[in-house]
Amino acid sequence: MIQIEHLSKTYHNPSASGDAHHALHDVSFDIADGEVFGIIGASGAGKSTLVRCVNLLERPSSGRIIIDGVDVTGFTGKSLLELRAGMGMIFQSFSLFQQRTVLQNVTFPLELRHDPKAHREARAFELLELVGLTDKAKSYPAQLSGGQQQRVAIARALANSPKIMLCDEATSALDTRTTASILALLKDINQKLGVTMLVITHALSVADKICDKVAVIDKGRLVEMGATAQVFANPQSNVTKELLDSRIRLATAALSEEPAVLATIEASGEQDLARSGASEEPRGFGAAERKGF
């Protein structure tokens, strides 16, 4: 379904004196049809760059992206837009259009294709039903909780019936319980609709829950890859061992609740076990206050 061949991406920083930053270095892997494929790695490892290369939001410096057997690396103009329309993407910060209702957010990708309005809305309602938010169709994103906003974003990403869904840290802004429900929804979509998923995360627990296969990247290089259970049970690279180690430390720390150890939780930046993140409470209250009504 997706083949990444020798993908490299170098950023040239114009401000520094010809400084080049190698965000990705010779990354290759295949994602099978219907698979949930995880990319894990620490912050700054190049995960976002990688996923953005798949729909060419970022141009690879070298290497090839092959989708469904077609080399799309050089796509421009209309074919590029069509390629992107065939993939859905969701983001850490949800990226919903604030001035559009939930319904209008979900119909957005269909508006670009000039679908008739009645058709668009029927499709949007189908999707809102799938994500369990039909009653919020007329609400605005600011009136929804983080988890609800991500559900809307998922519905929007599915509007064009994509075969591929790209998820960049889709649950990183959510609390543990909301994360679990969003992951369950994604898994459900994968199984019911057969959507191939590329899931980017720095949280191992996320990969553990939904990914069939994982690839670990570090400083732009792919260091390990395999079936999720296998990689986690028997890590080969030091990077993976360290990632797993910090997770075990976290779990122990959460049990012992010693202040000194808890401090390491904060420092290690693993949010999935620390009790932080957005809550399920609606956030529309502040907006109403700002309007001064």
Added chain:
Amino acid sequence: MEAVLAFFNQYGALLAQGTLDTIVMTGLSTLFAYVIGIPLGVLVVVTGPAGLHPKRALNAALGWVLNVGRSIPFIILLVALIPFTRFIVGTSLGVPGAVVPLVVAAAPFVGRMVEQSLAEVDGGLIEAAQSFGASTWHIVYKVFLRESLPSLVRGASITFITLFGYSAMAGTVGAGGLGDIAIRYGYQRYQDDVMIAAVILCVILVQVIQSLGGLIARKMDKR
């Protein structure tokens, strides 16, 4: 009381005509300034260093035009543009004669305000739209303009009020309006009562536009 009635009998029609002239003159100028200023602001954002289509030279040239346009004092523009105004509307006098220099003065100002409103749009939304295969044109009107609409409305009321001030100067080319009345009657004929009435109307008009703009912007902003 009788004095007030007598005043309105004598000057009511004049002041009403002046108010209408001012509204028409300022309203038309604001409208045309946006017809020119929106594309300018959009172009600046789209061709900017972090824009959808970075074009260094074009962006620099546009920035220069907007800055120079805003730095020429209006009263000088008014006079310097007389031949151009005649060419466009056939006369340099009256309301049409005033609208041309007002639009020329306001368009660069509007361009910058539009640029600022669009810059406030979250880059994540642009990226999301791109990820669904939106073209540049779609991103401009379905994301940039749509998401910044409340901010654009606030900008429009500021533009209207600024042009309102300029339109008083345009009175010197015989455009009429409240500013013109205040100057002709108050300054040249020492009729303070007419001048004060005209100024009061100006204050009310500005207040109404400001409140209306704010109210509409708040009503439409769903954030």
